[in-house]
Amino acid sequence: MSELILLSLYALLFVLLPGDYFLRFGERWKLWKFTGILPRLALGLTFHGYGLLFFYVLMPTNAAPWFLSVHLVFFWLNRETLKPKRVVAGIFSLFTYHRLGAIGFSGLTLVLFYALTGQAVQDPLWSFQPNELEALSRVVSHQLQWPPTDFFFATNLTVAPFYLSELWGANLYWFSGIELQALYFRYQVLAAWMIIYFGFIGLVQIQKERHLLAWVLFFMWFFVAGAATPSRLVLLSQPRFAFGFGLLLLAINFLFHFRRHQDWGSFLVFCLLAPLVLLAQPLLILGLGLPPFFMGFYWIRQKRTWPPKSLAFALLLPLMVMAGLYTYGQGKNIGLPDIRVYLSGINPQASILVDRAVDLPNGALLNLKKNAAKLHRPGLVYLMLPFFLSVEALLLILSARAIKRPKPSGFFEPGQLALLVSSIAIYFVYIKVSLIPDPQVSDYHLVLFTFFFGLVAAAQFQAVASSWWQRNSVWLVVSLILLSFNQYLWRDLGHLRGEPVDGKPVLGWEEGLAEIKARTDRSKRFLHNQINAPGSHAWPILAQRASAATGDDSQWDSNPQKQLREKAEAILAGSLKGAAAAKLLEEWQVEALLISGPSPQDWQALGFSPVWDMASVTLWIKP
Amino acid sequence: MELFLTALFPIFFLFLPGLSLAKLAAKRGWIERASFSGLILFGLTFHLYSSLLYRLLATSLGVGIWPYFLAHGVFLWIPLSALAQQKRPWKDWLKTQLFERWRPEQKAIFRVYVALVVVLIAMMRHYLIKPLQYYYGDELFRLSFANFIPARFPPKDFLTYSSQNIHYYSIAEAWTANIGQFSGMPIPELYLHYLVFFHWLLLLVGVIGLLLEGGQSKPLLIFALVLLFFWVHGPAGEQKISHFVFRQNSLALAIMALSSFGIFRFYKSGRYVYFISAILLASLVVGIKTVGIMPLGLLIPAVGLAMFIKKRLSFSKLTLAGMLSLGSILFWYFLVVATPVEGESAYLMFEPRHYWSMAYARRIIEHPMFLYPPIEQFLDQNLGFEPRPFLLPLFYSFEFVLLAIGALWGYQRDERAALDMPGGFLLAGGFLTMMVMTLWRFSISESSTVYFLIFGSWAFNLGVLYLFHRAVPLVRARHALVYVSVILIFALNAYAGQSLRHLYGPGSHVQTSDEEMEAYRILREETDQRSYVYHNQYRQKKFNIPALAERRAVISYLYDGAIFQSKELYLARFAEADRFFGGQMSPKEMQQTLDQYEVDALLWDTQETPPMDLEFAGFVKRIDHPHLKLWLRLNPLAGRTQ
Incomplete structure (x- = not known):
């Protein structure tokens, strides 16, 4: 528990405190108008990410203490907010029914996550997958020297100096001294999941003031459900992916805020977060690039004007993405994966998934392979596969439609539509594009598709069901969770720890x-x-x-x-x-x-x- | 024509009698206007009782069934009198009866009926119709009863040479004989191809009647709930699905649903006729599949007592109902099931870890049921006793447990409504019956213990459907429809969609060649109905001679632990047949044997024993295939000796 206190302190001092300042700064300069913890978290993490990179480049041998000490300036910048009277008033303002409830249920989520990540410290280090250990080795090598060199071979190669979650891990390690395995595989994952949680709450726009248990259940469902769960849970247990995905959700929150309010400050933050997402996990590029693309497309369709400022900002994003990818590519012995496109065929990894899908319980209704073969259209399998992969999400969307008739303006709100189209596009990339030398990394696309599709489903359901949360939809969500758990999730939760390696060191x-x-x-x-x-x-x-x-x-x-x-x-x-x-x-x-x-x-x-x-x-x- | 007459059967023998009886009861003030389910309840009770009692009488008097059929002309008085009074063309009358009798709010229900009948027809065509020889051996065995019931009821033993009656579940088969004799459709075809569809229709009427007792709601919701009942049989439900297409069990289930409807109607309206009708109908289950009565064993007395306590039923009527239920159950049991032959007697033994209980605990885990093991383990460690007897029934009907939880959401606004007695008693009766299976086993024929689980689960599901539907008016039906659809789609997608293939039913234990089918045709066409057939396939679980050839056998397969077969008698016959077919008898002894058992035909499977020439005994070879020989007696004995 002392680890949690230390990490909470870290989050408070080095993320939320700067975030609070930048939030007020933006408001003062009319860049945005936000409330709540989400913008503070996003702005704080943006500053934190760039600060880490800056300090590790500037003073390789002693970055962590210098970087963290710089945060003292925020005490001065926030001096008005931190006045004892205002702090006490702020603390007392939390003691309202709804705010305490919100804190309580965020706490409940934290406890659930704490329990779910517990396995990561129960297993010995050598039982982790080599690629996970390789990632952890970077945290160690960041500690020993920067830029880090190859930790596994006696080469002089510099290895991935800018990988964000490992840089962050090194910094956390310096601050907290938490044992490395627990820090990287448990607490960094836990922190990333909490970022995902806040990102989800913001995107789905759950009414926090009402029916909080439903809110937590709903998020937990989103987090783990779906027949693609094994790959999804394996990736979620990887700090790099989890952190990158959390940042991505925060970024998309700002993108949607920009769409709703046309505040260019939000778009700027989105652009600033983009390279950080890529430095955490470059394979999230589709999730980062497609929603603004489709949103821009929608914008043009709406015949919005394109003033010079818009164009400048529109060009900023590709520039930032390119900068992120370039920086990522500085890991000398690790290039970006090659891309193989199967224009007239199917990515072999997707074919493997279909084979697996046939054996899994959730394919019974569609009986994918058999039905497609009957119809003499093998390609149909791949059109049916998304329904199989996200059957719960699909059921939620259908339920939402059935509960409430669609508005005249259409089924989906533009932001949701952008996410939905992005998810479909990502799915098509998954079945048509393979990344070599390791084709398994295509699974990132699959998982991203299920996440985006799940997000749309959650947003749809929450939007129409918010009026009857307590009495009705709670039962539906609880039943769906029970069905999922009973059919496959209970078993699949084992994947949260990844496939353990069966090894044991000799005595001594x-x-x-x-x-x-x-x-x-x-x-x-x-x-x-x-x-x-x-x-x-x-x-x-x-x-x-x-x-x-x-x-x-x-x-x-x-x-x-x-x-x-x-x-x-x-x-x-x-x-x-x-x-x-x-x-x-x-x-x-x-x-x-x-x-x-x-x-x-x-x-x-x-x-x-x-x-x-x-x-x-x-x-x-x-x- | 046969199919058309078969389709007319329910109109003439269920609907019209039901309509007449309902009119009569309404005229006397016993009931108000009966619903469609009510008409079928009255009609089915009347038909089964009247036809079975008639058959009993006819057997002793030696008369056929046609007087009984003709007597039903009396029920035409309603349409005829209506035509006479209203001077309307018959088409108008039919239109009124079929369509306009449905009140406006019920027209939607009519559409639900139509949609579900279409679904059931599709299911029948897809799953139920296959060549006769491919059906499950036990079903062919039961079919045998239907073949011999037209001659007498209860039928004479047709499995072995005997002058005694054979006593086994045969009410479903008597009902088959009624339809078959009326329509002229061959009984094997009727029994194996179409009978289940009839039973599903009756079940549909029962389930919809039951649901409507809970109140009106969206037709689509009723549609979804009925589909849930018909399609989702729970994980490890393969055996249950197979039993869903067994002729006896499906009739017992349909009667369970209709009787439950009658009891619920009685509870709501206080009309005693429904109670009596439901009791009489339910007691017939004893002669169809005895275990099937178990779930109603709580519902009937509990509702009677509840009505008595509420002072809506007098003591004398309560006593009468009690005596009637006990009397009719005993009557049918001793008439149909209790056997005078020295078969083994079955009783329940307390053994919580018996084979089937443990087998189902395993079968549940074989399916995607990942919550069962950790919950069982947790409770086992913390409760201090094995939770399986309680837990297994819950997981066996997992989707319906979720539906029950969903019902709570409706009842949370009106707690008193949750205390709906009949629904709760049906649900509890079903659950307790399932628990019987987890704790006890039959002393013999142990596999029959699963009937407790299967019938209990059906009753539990019916109770849940009723309670859920009853909760719906309290919230919006559309939300309930979403909830049911989600459970239905999820279950179908997870396992139930694939499990439905068990609607094909289990296959035959043994293979039947084309030559054998030809032999059965010759036996049907060229021998007397009373002829005995001697064959050497008695060690195979094969009942083709009585089932498909529709002739009596001198000796048949001996079921392990059968209550209707005398083991000593069969073993003696086996020894004799072994000597006969093994060539260990002298020609004289063989001749004596053939004469003693009045054998008119002899079917010789040369893969069992090498063939022999039987011309010396006065037989002529009718089929001479390397694997099969069929001999027919030149001067048949049937009719001369009996």
């Missing part, structure tokens, strides 16, 4: 890694002979020292790294000995060796001395 191994951390210089590397063991990507993180070579299942494994690993394996196997081996270890700046069991290599001849051993594990250090 963890202690050996701790010894490395205690005995070696943080700029040096170590080599070990458990390179290909399952979970071996966790060893450098546990030792908090870069490894000279790591196993071969990492997604960032390129040719030079493979060659390097082969050389390391040759040294460990004793086939490369003497001066050649010593030269390589020197070149790789290896200071420590952790060896389990008998070793064919004569380590003493290479200049290493045994300094510690436990069970069959020996630690060798080069004096």
Whole structure:
């Protein structure tokens, strides 16, 4: 719980306090007119994101303390608000029935999230997927030096220096000292989910003053429901995606605010948030780009005028997106994925999904494959698939339509329409476009589609059902949640932790890694002979020292790294000995060796001395 | 023509008698204007009682069924007198009866009826009609009863050579015989192809009647609720769906719904005739599928007592109703089910972890039912006793539990309305019946224990439908329709859509070749109805001789733990048949055997035992196929000896 208090303090001092100032600043300059926690959060995070980037570039070795100390200025800037009388009055103003209720139910959401993320700290670090560990390693390497270098291979490559959630993680780690695994896999995820929560509330425009339990239930449904849940929950459990998606929802809130009020300040914030979203997760680009595009299209259709200011702002977004992508691409060994378009065919990843869909319980009514085959239209499967994937969302939209007849102005409010069209477009991108070398990343598009479609459904349902929330729609939502949980969600919740890796270190191994951390210089590397063991990507993180070579299942494994690993394996196997081996270890700046069991290599001849051993594990250090 | 006459049957034998009886009752002030469901309740009760009692009498007097059919001409007096009085063409009268009798607010219900009948016809055409030999063996066995009931009721044993009657559930089969004899449609075809559709229609009338007792609402809502009942049978509901298309069970279910309607009507109107009619009809379930009466075992006495306590029913009428229900149940039980042969007797044994109870706990988990295991585990650890007996029924009817929760939303504005006694008693009766299955098992024929779960669940679902629909006038029907549609679509999409394939019913246990079907045709056409057939397929669960050839068998398959078959007798017959077909008898002994059992035809499956020449015994080979030989006696005995 102390972690939660520390993180709340962080949010208050370094996000909401600046956010509050910028909110009032914008109001004073008539840039926007907002109320509530959402704009404070969005503005605070915008400042926080840019501040992090700025300080880490400006003072690589000591960014965190400087960046955080700068926030003292906001105490001065907010001096009027922070006057004791106003603070006390502000606190007392919270003690109204509705405000306390809102706080209570946000708190309830937080507690639910806290429980859901608990699994992330119960499992050992080596049971996490290599790509997750790779992300976590960046938090560690940010700590050790900036820009960070390759943490798994003895190369001189700079690795992804601007990835936002890892930068943020490093900063949080410096401030809170929370244990790394808990910080990154639990609390950063928890924070990102809360950002999603506020983004959702803002977009769906739930009437917070009324029927709060329904509000929480509704959000929880949106969060987890849908037959695409496994991929959705796996992605939600990844801090990068969750944080990026949370920022995206905040950005879209500002975009919608701009559409409703034509306040160009909101559009400016949207543009400022765009690169941050991409620096957290570049695969969210479609979610970022399509809604303003369709909204602009709608705008033109409405024959709005295009004054020079509008054009300038319209050009700002692509510029910001390009800047975000360019900055993201600065990770030297990680390029943006290549794109393969299947104009006359289907993305193989989508075909796999159809196969999976047939086996899952929720396809019974459509019986996708069989029906499409009967109709001699295999492509129909892909038109039917969205209904299968988001059956709850579809039911909510239909229910909303059935409860209340559509307004003469049309089914969907323009913002919702933009989201709906975007979701459909994203779905078509999913079935037509594959991203290589790892086609599985297409799942991002699928998940984004289900989120957007779910958002539209939630907004639709809330809009028409708000008048009968308490007595009627609560039952419907509760039943839908029960049905979903009973049919698949209870099982799928296991995916919130991702697929665990079945690995276990040999006896004494963890202690050996701790010894490395205690005995070696943080700029040096170590080599070990458990390179290909399952979970071996966790060893450098546990030792908090870069490894000279790591196993071969990492997604960032390129040719030079493979060659390097082969050389390391040759040294460990004793086939490369003497001066050649010593030269390589020197070149790789290896200071420590952790060896389990008998070793064919004569380590003493290479200049290493045994300094510690436990069970069959020996630690060798080069004096 | 046969199909047309079959379609006329419900008009002549249910609707017109029902209409006459309702008019008579209304004239005497016993009831007010009866609804359509009320007419069918009266008509079905009258038809089943009159026809069964007539058959009993006719059997002893040796007369046919036609006097009974002709006597129904008396019910034409209503249309004829109406025509005479109003001087209207018959078309007008029919139009009035079929369409204009529906009050304006009920015209929408009429449209619902039409839509649902279309759905049921589609279901019948899609699922129910297949070649006769492909039907489930037990259904063919039950069909056998229908074949022999026209000759006498209860029928003589046709499974083995015996002079005794065979006692087993046969009221559904007697009802089949009524329709078949009236329409001229072959009984196997009628029983296997069309009978379930009849029962579904009766069920439809019962369910809609029940729903309307809760009050008027949107027709679409009634449509959705009926579809929910017909299409969603819960996870692990495959066996239940199969039983939904079994002829006996579907009739028992339809009667359960109609009787419940009658009891609900009595509770609302205080009209005693409905109570008596419902009791009489319900008691017939004992002769259709005894377990089916269980869920009503709470509803009938509880409603009677409630009405007595409310001083809306006198003590004498309550006593009369009690005696009538007990008397009619015992009457039908001893007439139809209780067997004088020394079969095994079944009783319930308390054994909470018996095979079927555990099997269903597993079957539920096999389906997407991810909440069941953790909830069961949690309660098991915290309650200190096994929660399965309570939990399994809840999850077995999961969607209807959700519907019941939805009903609460309507009742939260009017708590007193929730205390609707008949709905609650039907629901509770169903739930308790389901619990019987989880705690007890039959001493023999253990698999029959699942009937408690199946019938209990149907009753529970009916109770929930009624309570939900009753809650609807308190809120907007459109919202209720959304709620039901969401549950219906979700369930169909999750599993129920695929589970509906079980409406095809289980397949046959054994294969029947084209040659065998040809042999059955020859037996039907070239032998006397009273002929005995000796065959060597008695170790297969095959009842084709009495079912499809419509002839008596000297020996048939012995059911494990059957209450209607004497094990000693069958084992002796098996030993004798083994010697006969195994070639261990001398020609003289074979001749004696064939004469002793009055065998007119002999069906020899050469894959069971090698064939033999029977010309010496006065038989001629009618089918000579490598796998099948059919011998017919040159000078048949049937008719000479019986």
